Amino acid sequence: MLTVTRSREYLTDSFVGTHEGCGIFIPANRMLYQFVSDNPSNTDRDQIASKALIIGRSLAASAERRTIKGERLSSADFFHGLADAISKSGLEEVLDFLPQDGTISRSTSTEVHKAHAFLCSAITGYTQRDCSSFASKYLHFHRPNHFPMMDSRARTALKWVAEEEGWVFAFTTSRSAKNYPEYVRIYLNAKDVFEADLGRPLSLRQMDNILLNRYDNYI
Template sequence: MPSMKKYSSDIINAMIAQATSPQKDDYLNNVLYEMCKKSPKHTDIGVIYAKLSIIGRTYAAALERTSKKEKKSNIIFSTAISKIIKDGELDALINEARMVKLPISLEFSSVDLNAISKILAPHAYLSRVLSQAAEIGKVSLSSKYLHFHLPDLYPIYDKYSRKNISKFTSSTGKKFEYKNCEESYAKFFIRCLILKNSLMKNHKKKLSMRQIDNLLLGKNPTF
């Protein structure tokens, strides 16, 4: 069974205190949460463009950032947004994920795995659409974008959090099948969930996905 790596209680408590304290970017993040809360749908070109632009640029994961120098940003955005609106799939997947109860155990049942699959489905879709438009991987942007729409479900994924999650959890094991998902994010998601649930079970500390991100990045509180 996947598990959290061993740290002393004092070290864990210190890291939790740091991760759950006020942060200098709290107000900025609240602006992004509020933006997505007020305009959660994906039916309007301007709204989708604004959300992708603001979240991407704020979090150093801009959609227009690509290895194809000759590919203009307006083409990338137009390709991605038109696909999202035409499919109408993203809102349906998000709504289905919204109804899922996040697993709280450390040993996932078939019901838990089904729930995880539904949570990962919007990310797989969005990552595929954005990556095809930019012709470069957009796994991180997709995680950040979905986090601000459903902050209780989606941990933020980037090269730093991906590296640091290994300091807290072992591998996810061979039980999990990564079908119909973006595998690198799926593995990261499960390890974040194990960390979150371990802190609750073993230390009686309930951290949000935002606070898990603070923990992984070792963010210092602001006073």
């Protein structure tokens, strides 16, 4: 059982935000959520390419590489190739086990990790690069209640929480796709603590709001 151990003054309404983000980012996030909702397929290559382009560039996590296996590619060629890899990954079938009206829990996290691993494997097979941050953000917009978004800023803020609580956070930046389960484990622990402090549930987007606002304000 997790308990509240200290006051967390950063858990303000402005830091927590809404399920669509904070401040000026709310309209942009709302647009992205709606765009993915309108184009949900992970087998339709055109839909995949468009989503990968917009999500990656909007959230500073693009998987784009202009040279693949020694061949110079245009942006269009790259995203067509990426879409082909994702469409063959089996991601569509894995996501079917995570209903839109459900939410991540420790009992369902295995399917979350599987989907992330499938997507990372497909992308890395094509780009030869780790794209675990992009994968987490791409998946988040398909299942906002199941996939925490992971990047260096959120990871740093989560590490601060872990240190304050005395938790062992064994995340490393190398081979980070394989550490998404560790990130999610600590993330859910922090979510429990924040919800106990606030006395109400938090969406995954609100958790991300807290972590990113804390990082950006260095508190």
